[in-house]
Amino acid sequence: MAEQNNALSEVTQGTSDLLQEAGEKTAQTVLQHTAKYNDAYSTIDKFVEAFWERLPYICIALVVFTLFYLLSKLFKFFVRKALADRSYTKQNLVLVLNRVGSSAIIFFGFLIAMVIAIPGFTPGQLMSALGIGSVAIGFAFKDIFQNLLSGILILLGEPFKIGDDIIVSGMEGTVEDIQIRATFLRSPDGRRIVIPNATVYTSPVTVNTAYQRRRCEFVVGIGYEDDVQKAKNIIMGILDKDQTILSQPAFSVNVSALADFSINLNVRWWVDTTETTTSASISDVQEHVIEAFAEHNISIPYPVQEVKVYRGNDGAEMAESARAK
Secondary structure: OHHHHHHHHHHHHHHHHHHHHHHHHHHHHHHHHHHHHHHHHHHHHHHHHHHHHHHHHHHHHHHHHHHHHHHHHHHHHHHHHHHOOOOOOOHHHHHHHHHHHHHHHHHHHHHHHHHHHOOOOOHHHHHHHHOOOOHHHHHHOHHHHHHHHHHHHHHHHOOOOOOOEEEEOOEEEEEEEEOOOEEEEEOOOOOEEEEEHHHHHHOOEEEOOOOOEEEEEEEEEEOOOOOHHHHHHHHHHHHHHOOOEOOOOOOEEEEEEEOOOOEEEEEEEEEEOOOOOHHHHHHHHHHHHHHHHHHOOOOOOOOOOOOOOOOHHHHHHHHHHHHHO
16 A cells, blocks of 8 residues: 555656646747747837838938929920920920930939938949949840930931831831830831830931922833833823922933833822822822823733643644644
8 A cells, every 4th residue: 555655656746747847848938939029029119110210201201202203394394395496496305305304303312312211321322232333234234225325316316206207127107206215116007116226226217208308100011012202291291280299300201111011111200298198199190190091092011921732642733733724
């Protein structure tokens, strides 16, 4: 009986020790997690306190940046107002002043706002953070800087302006906008074409609307049996009666080629693009030429091919008998 009591006492004592040890470990774990959470809470509290301390400066920075943004808008307004009414002012010069000047004002306002909002911030830190001046960034942004510089040179040199019809690198369209990075065209079929300014600046550009006077021409063929001088006089009369065709430079009708099936006449004249378009004038003259040739029995020949079919020996004998007859 005594042994059982001793064993029971030992079990009870062991259980108590285990419970005490488990309680101590649990308490230590809880204290460790509590310390971590306390550190997190204290860090968050520091952030919140720092935010509330910097909040007035952040608000002032936002106000300053907003003022500079409004100043850029006011700058654009005054540039348009001051330069738009002057006849000698180039249109692209206004675009340069508006975009480059307003961007510089906004960037300057951004730097001032950053200095106010962030303690110890300097513009030099921003430059070093962006890596401006490093070789790697320079190569990475080579195309961007090239397009930027080309856009500024295009705007300043003004080889063409908004509204002009141009052809560059085999692409044709009406200039919708000239931005710092790219030039936007509207193709004749209503699509938008975006061409990098570096491509526009380094490629040959044909400006179709650079001058008001444009030359029109087309080629018409007449038969070898027809009177060439008569056909030329008919076309000259049509050109002379058309009020949209300019008398100077003089229009002309000349033989351009002696083709296989026709004598080709090259018809040339000039029009004022403010009164009509080249395509409309060419279409109108061609219609009158077709009607006049039909009226005066002058043919407009087309290629004719003769096909001979031989069917075996019988066909060859028939062809020989036909030639004998």
